[in-house]
Amino acid sequence: MTALAGLLAQILNGIQYGLLLFLISSGLTLIFGVMGVINLAHGSLFMIGAYLAYVIASVTGSLWLALPAAILGGVLFGALLERGLFRRFRAREHLDQVLLTFALILLFEEARAALLDNQFHSVPVPAILDFSVPVIGGFAYSAYRLAVLVICLGVAGLMVLFVERTKIGSAIRAAAEKPEMVDLLGIDAGRIHTLVFAAGTALAMLAGALAAPLQSVYPGMGDGFLILSFIVVVIGGLGSIAGAFWSALLIGLIDTLGKAYVPQAAGIAVCALMAVVLLWRPTGLFSRA
Amino acid sequence: MRPLSRRFMLAGSAAALATPAIAQGAPLKVGLMLPFSGTFAALGENIAAAFELCLQENGGKFGGRAVTLVRLDDESDPAKAPANVNRLLGRDNVDALVGTVHSGVVMALVQAAREKEVPLFIPNAGNVAATRDLCSPSVFRSSFSNWQPAYGMGKALAARGVKKAAWVTWDYAAGRESAEGFRDGLKSGGAELTQILTLPFPETNFQPILAQLPGLGVDAVGSFFAGGGAIQFVKDYAAAGLRDKLPLCGSGFLTEGVLKPQGAAAEGIQTALHYGDGLDNPKNKSFREAFQKMTNRSADVYAVQGYDAGQMLAVGLAGTKGDATAIKALGAAIRAARIDSPRGAFTLSASHNPIQTIWLREARNGENRVIGAAAEALADPGTGCKMA
Numbered sequence: 001m002t003a004l005a006g007l008l009a010q011i012l013n014g015i016q017y018g019l020l021l022f023l024i025s026s027g028l029t030l031i032f033g034v035m036g037v038i039n040l041a042h043g044s045l046f047m048i049g050a051y052l053a054y055v056i057a058s059v060t061g062s063l064w065l066a067l068p069a070a071i072l073g074g075v076l077f078g079a080l081l082e083r084g085l086f087r088r089f090r091a092r093e094h095l096d097q098v099l100l101t102f103a104l105i106l107l108f109e110e111a112r113a114a115l116l117d118n119q120f121h122s123v124p125v126p127a128i129l130d131f132s133v134p135v136i137g138g139f140a141y142s143a144y145r146l147a148v149l150v151i152c153l154g155v156a157g158l159m160v161l162f163v164e165r166t167k168i169g170s171a172i173r174a175a176a177e178k179p180e181m182v183d184l185l186g187i188d189a190g191r192i193h194t195l196v197f198a199a200g201t202a203l204a205m206l207a208g209a210l211a212a213p214l215q216s217v218y219p220g221m222g223d224g225f226l227i228l229s230f231i232v233v234v235i236g237g238l239g240s241i242a243g244a245f246w247s248a249l250l251i252g253l254i255d256t257l258g259k260a261y262v263p264q265a266a267g268i269a270v271c272a273l274m275a276v277v278l279l280w281r282p283t284g285l286f287s288r289a
Numbered sequence: 290m291r292p293l294s295r296r297f298m299l300a301g302s303a304a305a306l307a308t309p310a311i312a313q314g315a316p317l318k319v320g321l322m323l324p325f326s327g328t329f330a331a332l333g334e335n336i337a338a339a340f341e342l343c344l345q346e347n348g349g350k351f352g353g354r355a356v357t358l359v360r361l362d363d364e365s366d367p368a369k370a371p372a373n374v375n376r377l378l379g380r381d382n383v384d385a386l387v388g389t390v391h392s393g394v395v396m397a398l399v400q401a402a403r404e405k406e407v408p409l410f411i412p413n414a415g416n417v418a419a420t421r422d423l424c425s426p427s428v429f430r431s432s433f434s435n436w437q438p439a440y441g442m443g444k445a446l447a448a449r450g451v452k453k454a455a456w457v458t459w460d461y462a463a464g465r466e467s468a469e470g471f472r473d474g475l476k477s478g479g480a481e482l483t484q485i486l487t488l489p490f491p492e493t494n495f496q497p498i499l500a501q502l503p504g505l506g507v508d509a510v511g512s513f514f515a516g517g518g519a520i521q522f523v524k525d526y527a528a529a530g531l532r533d534k535l536p537l538c539g540s541g542f543l544t545e546g547v548l549k550p551q552g553a554a555a556e557g558i559q560t561a562l563h564y565g566d567g568l569d570n571p572k573n574k575s576f577r578e579a580f581q582k583m584t585n586r587s588a589d590v591y592a593v594q595g596y597d598a599g600q601m602l603a604v605g606l607a608g609t610k611g612d613a614t615a616i617k618a619l620g621a622a623i624r625a626a627r628i629d630s631p632r633g634a635f636t637l638s639a640s641h642n643p644i645q646t647i648w649l650r651e652a653r654n655g656e657n658r659v660i661g662a663a664a665e666a667l668a669d670p671g672t673g674c675k676m677a
Contacts, residue, residue, distance in 0.1 A: 120517025140530025
């Protein structure tokens with residue numbers, strides 16, 4: 001009985017972790033799919049969102065303000081980055097783009113160290129959600145953790161609606177899957193790029209802000225997420241939102257269950273899965289190619 | 290102004306080289322290599338201030354010799370540690386070293402102290418190696434080994450009737466060393482450490498570990514975390530609803546200096562450390578008053594360790610009439626002494642680590658109140674120490 005309860009609790013942990021991972025990797029897969037840019041700085045954007053939440057929460061005392069701030073700030077910051085930097089690298093080789101995003105990591109890290117410090121900071125959970133709900137077999141979940149789970153599901157739903165049901169959404173899908181169609185239809189690819197990069201940045205920063213009370217904020221907090229997000233993108237298929245969703249859940253579950261039941265192999269389990277998928281379906285589980 | 294003072298200093302160091310170190314007139318230089326910036330800055334400041342307090346109480350002299358202090362910020366950066374040690378020994382010509390907080394940085398100090406036979410006093414870093422395999426006649430510790438507080442915690446749990454316990458920590462040296470202490474402490478009372486759960490440093494996704502705990506069949510959970518990780522772990526532990534079913538305890542650092550952000554989640558957590566709030570002895574009382582008066586801050590465990598590093602150096606130099614190069618006589622004097630510490634008097638083991646009482650504390654209203662002794666006169670096993 002306790003073993004089963006433990007398993008169910010771990011599955012819940014895995015789903016919650018996977019949904020957070022989806023928030024980060026959905027932006028990465030869009031940017032990758034639409035713009036063809038391997039954005040190594042995506043983990044830093046996650047970190048920036050978390051530090052933004054820390055600063056806003058400690059100045060105003062409210063984490064709630066941090067969520068819209070992360071979204072708005074992310075949209076503006078992302079648009080600025082795309083217009084100011086990435087646009088100029090569009091025609092360049094992948095290596096140049098990778099170098100650009102790597103330089104951004106260093107810049108963001110230095111800026112963080114200069115503006116704040118290198119300390120570990122905890123971010124308090126909003127007072128209204130500062131209680132726990134018993135879930136399974138003597139294991140409780142903090143209300144905030146459940147709220148994050150619901151918010152991530154909501155954002156995922158909105159994204160699927162947006163990408164599948166709206167005109168701009170179909171243009172984005174077209175840009176990801178058949179770039180030449182976008183030009184044929186007379187859609188401005190530049191605007192789509194700005195939109196996608198802004199949305200991807202906002203998603204990463206929102207994920208960071210949501211994760212701040214769950215993980216604390218500290219230098220390099222986005223590194224682990226960056227690697228996992230790349231694995232999610234590769235397994236899900238480049239540019240596929242649905243693919244990112246299901247593979248994020250899969251990775252979240254495997255990573256969590258691995259850490260719980262075979263801690264020695266937890267680090268390898270996720271990479272092994274990626275290797276298998278690459279051998280079996282090189283374009284990813286959900287790619288339409 | 291600058292070139293002049295530099296030349297003056299060069300002349301000074303040349304003179305220091307030329308004259309025998311025993312020259313009674315020359316002041317003794319002590320290098321304080323501590324973190325004065327970054328995460329551990331507050332710890333470094335308290336250690337340095339308490340060391341200075343000890344010096345003041347001795348009239349500015351140790352062993353009859355005037356002492357000047359040279360402060361150097363080690364930034365808690367292991368990469369810069371060897372260069373920093375060289376600066377103190379080579380440029381500043383210090384006669385004794387005090388440092389440091391970070392376990393990675395302290396290894397450069399230990400190495401230099403061993404090679405150059407300069408006395409080193411470690412006022413915090415708890416890596417067991419410094420007083421085990423890497424022990425040396427010139428290396429002394431005024432703080433603790435990572436093994437000690439965890440041993441005390443394990444012993445106290447066993448004494449309370451706990452039969453099986455698990456240990457949760459980051460997968461790094463301090464975590465592993467404290468896990469061994471916990472295991473040995475439990476074993477001393479017939480209890481068993483059944484599981485060690487680790488996660489990579491400094492990861493804070495504790496959920497996969499927390500969800501396992503109810504299914505482990507243990508009576509208690511011990512842990513080693515410090516700083517921000519300790520805050521998050523204690524809060525997540527409470528949020529997972531485990532507090533009432535599985536009492537959480539740990540090495541004292543779990544609740545040291547972080548009780549305020551931990552809030553209600555920390556209430557009632559028992560930890561073991563060589564110091565705590567409300568220790569009732571005259572030395573502690575006078576020390577806390579003097580430290581408060583000097584710095585306008587409350588003394589903490591780090592201040593105590595800095596103060597005792599000063600006391601140890603004072604006792605050693607008193608035994609050599611101010612000669613810091615007479616390592617053998619210095620060590621003999623320190624080992625023979627009873628250091629009247631605010632934590633309670635202690636002596637030094639053969640491997641130069643304090644034989645001290647590990648106190649059991651309980652977190653109440655923002656304080657780590659001492660509620661008894663977890664292990665009295667506890668010595669680190671000093672395994673592997675071969676001191677000539």
